[in-house]
Amino acid sequence: MLAKWDRKPIGELCDFGNGYGFKASDWSERGLPIIRIQNLNGVREFNYFDGPPPREQIVVNPGELLFAWAGVKGVSFGPKIWSGPKGLLNQHIYKITPRKGVDPFWLYSTLRVITSKIEASAHGFKSSLLHVKKADIADQVVPVPTLDEQQAISQTLSTWDRAIEKTVALIAAKERRKAGLMQRLLTGKVRFGEFAGEAWKEVPLGTLFEPVTDTVGDKDIPPYSISAGIGFVSQREKWGKDIAGRQYASYTHLRKGEFAYNKGNSKKYQCGCAYLLRDQDEISVPNVFISFRPKSDKVSADFYEHFFVADYHARELKRYITSGARSDGLLNLNKKDFFKINVPCPSPREQEAIAKVLNAAVAEIDEHRNQLAALKEQKKGLMQQLLTGKVRVKS
Structure with a gap:
């Protein structure tokens, strides 16, 4: 028989470490990158800090859990798993450290599910830009399975994440291929054999x-x-x-x-x-x-x-x-x-021939985008089922 779940506030499951308020005068062209909110969304441009970290607690390694407590709703606000490189945490971001008996990926997934509730209690500089206090996150009460079941849930959700990552990578590769086709076909650098003798x-x-x-x-x-x-x-x-x-x-x-x-x-x-x-x-x-x-x-x-x-x-x-x-x-x-x-x-016939190839490339990308949307929707539904205990998994 599967163990009954507890209910605990987030603040009992992890520790919060706030970032440091780096000033422009602290920036350098070398050293450790400063992790700002924009970097949580994939921006790879960094400012750097050259010197000993102001606090050791702001050092972030790849794979650690972060929470942007100020940001744009649905975009930059909320939890992220830092993919690297090693860096120093800027202000307006918490480093979330799971306590003993708490699986990091399960905690990340749980924070994602409750982010909408946290946003509802947020204070806004304007309608889309939010910020919260530590208590707005820490006081959220969530169902907590045993560590074994947390890990089983994480493993299940990771399967969807891997499928999503592969689809994202595939779309990026297809986009690069399409860009190459456009560059060659729309400039006449590559011609179809039947039109080779026709000057543009x-x-x-x-x-x-x-x-x-x-x-x-x-x-x-x-x-x-x-x-x-x-x-x-x-x-x-x-x-x-x-x-x-x-x-x-x-x-x-x-x-x-x-x-x-x-x-x-x-x-x-x-x-x-x-x-x-x-x-x-x-x-x-x-x-x-x-x-x-x-x-x-x-x-x-x-x-x-x-x-x-x-x-x-x-x-x-x-x-x-x-x-x-x-x-x-x-x-x-x-x-x-x-x-x-x-x-x-080019001639009307060549225009149509080029358009046919490029239309096919666009249609292929659109199909993969639809697959990606379906995977994300499936994962969203699965998270709601698994993280609330409506569907249980054996550890």
């Missing part, structure tokens, strides 16, 4: 595409924005509400198969980004976007979608952007100049 032309964008000028007027069409690296996102999803306001009637009416270019600069697209509308029949977008569509069915929208996603328009746009971003975050780019940029123009 470079032509102004305006010879292939025309502006979309239809406005919403009194129609009821959902307003969307463009997010760099993602594409079209509904305003309600992005900001929690429609922000079009009085400008809505002048929004551009965009239909499936048409493009919109957002001339806001971003880290990924410093010269703005353009996306093809694929998944909706029609949407509305701000009229500060430059919307355009192929002039004929001899222009492959898919081919040019990959061209824009690869950011190959940036080199040409730099010729026409007159200065950096304006106060509203938009680049100084004239609409007429946008249509002057030169773009590659």
Whole structure:
């Protein structure tokens, strides 16, 4: 018969060690890296401290459990297992040291499950940026199995973690392969045999595409924005509400198969980004976007979608952007100049052939992303079952 579980506050299961408030004057170009909240999210850029640690307790080795008690809800706030390198813990992060009889990975998983409860008691500098007191974590009461069952639970959950890690690595490899294909195929460095004798032309964008000028007027069409690296996102999803306001009637009416270019600069697209509308029949977008569509069915929208996603328009746009971003975050780019940029123009058949290969690469990545989402959802459900004792595992 499986042993009955106890219920204990987190504070009885572990010890909390706070980080150190390093100042900019403490930073160096060598020494031990300073582990800040951004580093818990995978950022590999560090400041360093060169000298004896201010406190030995802030030294963190790979595999140790940390808890960011100040951060963005759902992003940087909460528990993390530090993957390395060895470093020194900055402020706003606890080092969590399990006590005797507590499995570290079980404790990490338990903290993940109760993070939403901890967030509910958090104090916010603003709606998304949270911080908590030690008691907000330590006073959380959780069901506690025996050490043997903790370890059995950890082993079960680790199986899902390994599957997730393998899928993440596979997606990264497929992304690198796709980037290589785009670099070779969209520039003409590699040609399909049947088209090898056909020279590519470079032509102004305006010879292939025309502006979309239809406005919403009194129609009821959902307003969307463009997010760099993602594409079209509904305003309600992005900001929690429609922000079009009085400008809505002048929004551009965009239909499936048409493009919109957002001339806001971003880290990924410093010269703005353009996306093809694929998944909706029609949407509305701000009229500060430059919307355009192929002039004929001899222009492959898919081919040019990959061209824009690869950011190959940036080199040409730099010729026409007159200065950096304006106060509203938009680049100084004239609409007429946008249509002057030169773009590659292989034959329609070659455009379609290249697009077919790249579409297949994207579809393969999307399939793996769906698998990853399913694995994460399965693990989430499994954690709820195993860590609450609804489902028991034999040690």
